Amino acid sequence: MRTIFHLDMDAFFISVERILNPKLEFKPVIVGGDPHGRGVVAACSYEARKYGLHSGMPIRTAFKLCPKGIYLHGHYDEYNRYSHAAKTILSGYAPILEQASVDEFYIDFTGCEHLYGEYPTLALKLQKEMINKLFLPCSIGIGSNKTIAKIASDYKKPNGITYVPPGKEKQFLASLPIQVIPGVGKVMLKKLNEKGIYIISDITNMPKDFFSTVYGKSGNDLWEKANGNGAEYLTPSREQKSISHETTFLEDVNSLHNLEETLFGLCAKIAQSLKNMNWYASNIALKLRYSDFQTIIKSKSIRMTDDPLIIFNTSAGLLKNSYTRRVPIRLIGIKLTKFIIAAEQQFLFDDIQIRRGKALDAINLIRLKYGYKSIQFGIIKA
Ligand SMILES: [Mg+2]
Numbered sequence: 001m002r003t004i005f006h007l008d009m010d011a012f013f014i015s016v017e018r019i020l021n022p023k024l025e026f027k028p029v030i031v032g033g034d035p036h037g038r039g040v041v042a043a044c045s046y047e048a049r050k051y052g053l054h055s056g057m058p059i060r061t062a063f064k065l066c067p068k069g070i071y072l073h074g075h076y077d078e079y080n081r082y083s084h085a086a087k088t089i090l091s092g093y094a095p096i097l098e099q100a101s102v103d104e105f106y107i108d109f110t111g112c113e114h115l116y117g118e119y120p121t122l123a124l125k126l127q128k129e130m131i132n133k134l135f136l137p138c139s140i141g142i143g144s145n146k147t148i149a150k151i152a153s154d155y156k157k158p159n160g161i162t163y164v165p166p167g168k169e170k171q172f173l174a175s176l177p178i179q180v181i182p183g184v185g186k187v188m189l190k191k192l193n194e195k196g197i198y199i200i201s202d203i204t205n206m207p208k209d210f211f212s213t214v215y216g217k218s219g220n221d222l223w224e225k226a227n228g229n230g231a232e233y234l235t236p237s238r239e240q241k242s243i244s245h246e247t248t249f250l251e252d253v254n255s256l257h258n259l260e261e262t263l264f265g266l267c268a269k270i271a272q273s274l275k276n277m278n279w280y281a282s283n284i285a286l287k288l289r290y291s292d293f294q295t296i297i298k299s300k301s302i303r304m305t306d307d308p309l310i311i312f313n314t315s316a317g318l319l320k321n322s323y324t325r326r327v328p329i330r331l332i333g334i335k336l337t338k339f340i341i342a343a344e345q346q347f348l349f350d351d352i353q354i355r356r357g358k359a360l361d362a363i364n365l366i367r368l369k370y371g372y373k374s375i376q377f378g379i380i381k382a
Pocket residue numbers: 008009010011012103104
């Protein structure tokens with residue numbers, strides 16, 4: 001079972017405009033240019049939505065419904081700047097994420113409960129970080145695939161957190177209106193309504209064949225989504241050629257043991273991200289920054305792996321070679337490059353490797369909880 005988060009900023013453009021000009025707070029604000037022009041509403045505040053406004057609406061129509069609204073052209077450079085800042089914060093939690101638009105992100109936290117705690121608690125933490133660091137409210141949906149996560153993030157807005165536990169997808173969807181399903185536009189909605197289909201259980205109560213026959217591939221997709229199915233893997237940007245994770249210490253560190261402990265945590269997180277992507281990496285780089293800002297980067301090529309132990313042992317070796325001065329360390333980081341997609345390589349695993357993988361996961365868990373040295377490998381002599 002996979003665990004995907006969908007984080008969606010609440011009225012993102014408006015939130016940014018309100019940071020730039022706090023006087024816009026609590027007022028109907030519309031981004032989209034000249035209210036007498038030919039444009040459409042790019043975004044509107046929740047106060048404006050009370051007048052029936054929504055994004056995509058012709059701006060002249062919006063002006064007729066809400067003449068007292070504040071109409072802005074929008075600061076698109078600022079939106080991009082905030083979007084980038086949000087991505088940077090989220091990258092600190094999950095080295096791989098998919099940016100779906102300027103204000104929404106999919107994050108794969110599968111298997112990360114032991115790293116970050118219960119999923120809804122983690123979601124709350126992400127929300128608080130967005131507010132504390134960027135003053136931006138967001139809603140988060142958590143589900144077993146991207147579709148569920150997206151519908152869930154939209155379920156309670158603003159400031160919502162909706163967790164759909166695995167196995168509860170159909171139950172969650174059943175009574176929701178069909179237009180919450182991504183891909184159901186105005187035209188599709190009208191056609192379905194004409195057939196008496198209004199809520200999602202109206203779809204699931206009918207045979208799949210009906211939808212694929214009448215609507216082809218989009219009908220087929222619709223039926224699958226209504227039944228709680230969706231894409232389970234993220235598609236991060238194609239340019240992603242590396243995954244990195246680093247920690248700046250609150251106080252400089254001068255013990256190798258402490259550095260190894262931190263490195264171990266970083267390796268566990270990065271290995272989990274690899275696993276979630278179904279990727280293998282074959283190059284590991286370690287970054288070390290001394291308190292006087294001298295920065296050392298050392299890397300090593302290895303056999304393709306997603307094994308946290310191999311990643312840790314390799315980077316711990318690099319650490320020993322890099323930490324040569326008697327000066328405290330302020331930052332340690334790790335970066336993986338040269339990936340292959342593991343999905344097509346599954347046949348390479350034999351039974352022993354699969355069992356070894358499970359044992360390593362268990363060891364990983366114990367070490368994260370009790371420290372790296374709490375469990376050690378021994379050598380059995382025959
Ligand atoms: Mg949004």
